[in-house]
Amino acid sequence: MSIISIMKKLLVPIIGIILLVLAGIGATLYHQHTSYLNTAPIHANQNIKIAVLSDTHVLAEQLHDNGTAWKTFENTSAGMDINYNTQILQATITQLLQTKPAIVIIAGDLTSNGEARNAQYLANQLTRLRKAGIKTYVIPGNHDINNPQARSFKGAKTNLTDQMSPADFQTIFQNDGYTQASTKDAASLSYLVKPAKKLWFLMLDSNIYDHNQALQKSADDGYFKPATGRYITASLKAAKKAGATIIPVLHHSALVHGNLAGHFAVNNYQTFDKVLREYGVHLTISGHMHAQSITTQAGLTDITQGALPVSPHYYGELTYDYHNHQLAYHAKPIDLLTTWTAKYGSSKAKQMLATDHAALYQSGRRFAERMLTTSPATAKLSPQKQATYADAFAQINVATFAGTTSKSKKDLTLLRTIPDAELRQILRVSLSSQDNLNWSSTGMTP
Known part of the structure; x- marks a missing residue:
């Protein structure tokens, strides 16, 4: 019997075992063991x-x-x-x-x-x-x-x-x-x-x-x-x-x-x-x-x-x-x-919440900063003015995603004067939100 024939005979059961193991892994990954169906x-x-x-x-x-x-x-x-x-x-x-x-x-x-x-x-x-x-x-x-x-x-x-x-x-x-x-x-x-x-x-x-x-x-x-x-x-x-x-x-x-x-x-x-x-x-x-x-x-x-x-x-x-x-x-x-304090303690829970609340604000601010620095209408504004506009936009963006409208008259007044037309339009639709x-x-x- 050739070496190749011997290897084939050995490989068949080995491959079978491997496939059974992989099938078991797949069953674990794609199966809910207990349904608890009501x-x-x-x-x-x-x-x-x-x-x-x-x-x-x-x-x-x-x-x-x-x-x-x-x-x-x-x-x-x-x-x-x-x-x-x-x-x-x-x-x-x-x-x-x-x-x-x-x-x-x-x-x-x-x-x-x-x-x-x-x-x-x-x-x-x-x-x-x-x-x-x-x-x-x-x-x-x-x-x-x-x-x-x-x-x-x-x-x-x-x-x-x-x-x-x-x-x-x-x-x-x-x-x-x-x-x-x-x-x-x-x-x-x-x-x-x-x-x-x-x-x-x-x-x-x-x-x-x-x-x-x-x-x-x-x-x-x-x-x-x-x-x-x-x-x-x-x-x-x-x-x-x-x-x-x-x-x-x-x-x-x-x-x-x-x-x-x-x-x-x-x-x-x-x-x-x-x-x-x-x-x-x-x-x-x-x-x-x-x-x-x-x-x-x-x-x-x-x-x-x-x-x-x-x-x-x-x-x-x-x-x-x-x-x-x-x-x-x-x-x-x-x-x-309440849930995080019970699980992680008061200090850790407050730290997690601060990070959590910052995520949406930072996302809106990054978007506004890109718009302000690339738009011809606002690119020449001072960095301080751009930062002020970006902060106001981020605050209103947070309110919009929350299904509410911004209560900051300062932010609203500021963004109504923004030179960039696209940001003004985004502001306009954001302020049209009802309940x-x-x-x-x-x-x-x-």
């Missing part, structure tokens, strides 16, 4: 409280070491506190376990950039809620699926790490909506859940991720495929026939929010909105913008839940009045100070 319908004789989260952008500590690559990434985090990302999530879970909503919903962008390990970390945290009898439903965002920018950080290097496919997402979050689904869309990761007889949630996958590998990044835009459009219509029709209140949840907004620069709505929102109004839908829930925002147009309201890692860290409390079929929403702050923290369907036809 499939019992919610009783019809009580109001139902739903906690709304979005854009958790989880980046578990196992994927970074606070090195130089991580610090560079931090400067591009768009105001999110990525240093205490998991601590904010854990504090949120702790608060939800205390307030005990019946349902927790996350409207996409669950992970930083579609890392499978970050998804598994979040799935494990959601298990804590299900263990307490809370129903959990999630949908993907544009960052979560087939993202070639899935990465980890070590020292000065940024390394690629496992990204999620659509199948991976559905497996990792199988107990966060997909197992409980009444129906599923064959063309996307959309599904319908019926936690109560007269309250349904249409969890919609509005993301475009088929061409991410060619783009070498995640696509920002959202779109409903024709088949998904038909699934949406069929689901709305079924809800109307059953006399149920149905709330679509999607990552991209259903309406264009005029108080924020940029276009964050799903691309075919006009067609989508027409169908929603046709079937009497009054409310949609979305994310994607990172800022807290509410807009109502022609009887349809879209509540965009602010990104969880962005200060002041709200979650939405949506209450459904079962008897009157009315809805009320209020943005509630996460009490980080983005509260909403009620009272007065709307059930």
Whole structure:
């Protein structure tokens, strides 16, 4: 018998053992060992409280070491506190376990950039809620699926790490909506859940991720495929026939929010909105913008839940009045100070909060400084004047993302005189913000 034949005979069982080990690792990574599923319908004789989260952008500590690559990434985090990302999530879970909503919903962008390990970390945290009898439903965002920018950080290097496919997402979050689904869309990761007889949630996958590998990044835009459009219509029709209140949840907004620069709505929102109004839908829930925002147009309201890692860290409390079929929403702050003080001590908690609050301010200031130094209208201003404008812009930016308006007359007066037209326009849309923290369907036809 030749050496090659002997090697082949030896390699077959060795390779088999290796594959079994790898399969075991994969099963650990993509499997929730205990489901704690609460499939019992919610009783019809009580109001139902739903906690709304979005854009958790989880980046578990196992994927970074606070090195130089991580610090560079931090400067591009768009105001999110990525240093205490998991601590904010854990504090949120702790608060939800205390307030005990019946349902927790996350409207996409669950992970930083579609890392499978970050998804598994979040799935494990959601298990804590299900263990307490809370129903959990999630949908993907544009960052979560087939993202070639899935990465980890070590020292000065940024390394690629496992990204999620659509199948991976559905497996990792199988107990966060997909197992409980009444129906599923064959063309996307959309599904319908019926936690109560007269309250349904249409969890919609509005993301475009088929061409991410060619783009070498995640696509920002959202779109409903024709088949998904038909699934949406069929689901709305079924809800109307059953006399149920149905709330679509999607990552991209259903309406264009005029108080924020940029276009964050799903691309075919006009067609989508027409169908929603046709079937009497009054409310949609979305994310994607990172800022807290509410807009109502022609009887349809879209509540965009602010990104969880962005200060002041709200979650939405949506209450459904079962008897009157009315809805009320209020943005509630996460009490980080209490949770962090109990866990880390008063001094450390205050230090963490200071760092956390500075993240959004510093992001807005860096943006303003770039604009001021590159715009011909402001480049020749003195450094002191540029710094004054940048500080005022950063303060107003913080208020805008919090869903409020700046109360500083000094800042407002200052920025109205800024020579740069683009910064003035950003200021103008920021100041147009109304109440983005509260909403009620009272007065709307059930």
